[in-house]
């Protein structure tokens with residue numbers, strides 16, 4: 001393998017074609033299925049297309065975008081796999097952002113009770129978060145990731161050149177999950193991310209920062225794959241973030257996942273201050289860094305009824321209590337914290353727009 005970094009089944013490679021050739025060498029080409037969405041087909045396939053000849057019928061191209069992370073597209077993937085003769089000894093390779101790795105992972109995990117799959121993330125967000133950890137799924141009846149299973153990919157390959165065609169909006173969306181990794185687990189990483197220049201970025205340094213985030217996620221997920229305890233650390237910013245994201249999806253104007261999480265982190269930093277004594281200096285540093293990159297949160301964050309309505313649906317809840325992961329300090333999190341409605345209303349109302 002042409003590995004720059006690796007931990008277990010996740011590696012960052014400088015020669016993806018040859019690594020793919022190697023890892024698929026045990027499979028006949030008729031057993032290999034590639035799943036793209038239209039944009040990754042256009043931008044990413046040209047960078048790997050001669051890794052091995054794959055029959056055209058084994059290449060499935062789905063619709064891109066969060067609004068298409070749906071059960072209908074899973075059915076399209078199952079149909080494609082079925083028609084082309086996939087069976088339990090096949091290998092599915094998902095090439096795309098988090099929408100595609102979540103959906104393709106779910107389609108593979110459920111087809112004939114489970115076919116092995118490899119994730120090749122093509123966005124920052126999918127590299128540092130969605131493609132590892134084994135959570136797969138789709139949105140259902142307007143609820144994010146409502147249907148899914150946890151199943152680990154056979155391998156995950158990170159290949160930095162894919163990011164060259166990613167627009168700034170999506171680069172920033174993934175960067176929010178990187179900021180989160182620093183905030184929950186590594187103050188030094190946070191300090192490096194705060195000053196990193198994303199305009200015309202240095203690919204090697206970006207690769208190092210991305211890899212540190214992968215290490216953090218791997219450590220946490222390995223310790224708690226089923227999310228009974230410490231894995232919940234990854235949810236910082238996500239309780240309020242998911243409410244913002246779900247509402248934006250419902251209103252027909254979907255906000256990128258990372259932006260919603262970034263705004264969620266602003267509100268949850270304030271909650272951390274009220275409940276855990278995160279210092280005012282840290283809260284202001286977090287707010288300034290995030291608003292500088294993402295602008296101010298959308299006005300909907302102040303609609304307490306709508307936000308609380310979504311939060312009550314959250315999978316992270318227990319016995320109807322709204323559960324948060326919060327910060328004691330930058331680099332140190334605490335999971336399973338319950339906040340009362342009044343506490344939540346207070347921080348929502350005080351977010352500056």
Ligand SMILES: NC(=O)c1ccc[n+]([C@@H]2O[C@H](COP(=O)([O-])OP(=O)(O)OC[C@H]3O[C@@H](n4cnc5c(N)ncnc54)[C@H](O)[C@@H]3O)[C@@H](O)[C@H]2O)c1
Pocket residue numbers: 037039040043044064065066069096097098099100102122123124125126129130131132133134135136144145162163164165166167170173174256257258
């Ligand atoms: N499974 C998990 O643990 C986990 C964790 C975090 C987020 N997620 C999920 O990830 C999804 C968001 O991921 P995302 O931000 O990658 O979204 P995405 O997959 O929709 O990609 C964002 C946009 O970038 C385009 N794109 C992808 N790769 C490209 C490339 N190399 N060049 C040019 N354009 C490219 C896509 O077509 C899309 O328009 C959400 O559905 C979220 O729920 C899952």
